[in-house]
Amino acid sequence: PSPHEGAEPSWWTDQSSKLAGLAKTRVGGFDSHTLPPHGERGSGGAGERGYEKSLSRCIGPLTRSPALPLLWIADQAGGSLAYRCMHVILNPASRDGAGRRLRPLIERELRARRVDFALLETEGPGHGLELARALAAAGAPLVVAAGGDGTVHEVVNGILAAARPADGTRRSSTTALGLIPIGTGNDTVKMVPGTGTIREACATLAGGRTAPLDVGHAAWDGGNEHFVNAMGTGIDVEVVRQMRRSRLLPGGVIYVAALLRALAIYRPLSLRLEVDGRVLSSRVMNLAVCNGPSIGGSFRICPDARSDDGLLDVCLIAEMSLVRNARMVPRVLWGTHASSAGVTMLRGRDVHLSLDEAAPLLFQLDGELREAADGTAGVRVGMLAAALQVIRGPDGAARNE
Secondary structure, X not given: OOOOOOOOOHHHOOOOOOOOOHHHOOOOOOOOOOOOOOOOOOOOHHHHHHHXXXXXXXXXXXXXXXXXXXXXXXXOOOOEXXXXXXXXXXOOOHHHHHHHHHHHHHHHHHHHOOOOEXXXXXXXXXXXXXXXXXXHHOOOOEEEEEEOHHHHHHHHHHHHHHOOOOOOOOOOOOOEEEEEEOOOOOOHHHHOOOOOOHHHHHHXXXXXXXXXXXXXXXXEOOEEEEEOOEEEEEHHHHHHHHHOOOOOOOHHHHHHHHHHHHHHHOOOEEEEEXXXXXXXXXXXXXXXXXXXXXXXXXXXXXXXXXXOOOOEEEEEEEOOOHHHHHHHHHHHHHOOOOOOOOEEEEEEOEEEEEEOOOOOEEEEEOOEEEEEOOOOXXXXXXXXXXXXEEEEOOOOOOOOO
């Protein structure tokens, strides 16, 4: 079997999967807010009790039982969903604090659509994973990632961790994923129609439909982890480093600025790449293994990638001069680089990348930096087809292009 099958992500095994104080949470607590069944929070009496009853549907079952009651109804004829309750994991630090500033807008949009919801704010790196894991383990039907690609990365890893208990068995997740875009690049939402803006995403959450979502998996000597949009190595790693120094710029501009700085200092890797048995060895400027079409907010590096075909799309850009690299940038931006000299596009289910010499291999998963201490052993990448259900809008709904 592939190395990613049956794997339990080791980098979170020492983390607590409990929500601190959850068992003591009472109505109106745990940083949550919901819509009363019949309008805004009332002025006491029946309206106030209605608010508390509404909130209890979201929080109460988590404190009383590991199995949630059925909190959503489905229109089987049309496939649409009307969730009675959802749990929103908000990263207040997304896009330099935009998450915190946009929280009132998210709450207003969900209330306007008469959605019962509990909103939980993350407190630091890894907290989104813990929250999502605990919610999914308790049977929450819908967990929404409100943040950037890093927030989605944590939430998805948490949901899938709950679907793989300590005994190593694997079961399908019964928790669906929702998306509200607040991040810098927001590449993940480009795969999901109806999630391009906060208002559109909230409308999709209130009345969208479920669709299968493939999830990638990377395994290396230091651990293993899922990714949603893309993983990569080469100049990708240096770009991520440079992006962290340019937080105040818009998403696409940040990536361009970081890429131009990275081009000036990056030195190509001697990399061995294997895709479904086909082996390539090359001095590599960049290697991207994608589930979605874009990275860096706007760069369509694997423009034909689909998140529901069970396949990984691979783009390898070989070593080239600085001038040729500069000319390649706009082609990658528009997704017209596939036929360019030095570019190899591949597609497959199993990918193995490794260094030709003994050295650590640095790579990124949804923009999160990781390191394989033994670069010659490298990283094995696989695809988990239809690993999750995601809430999406109709085919005609705009993506966040």
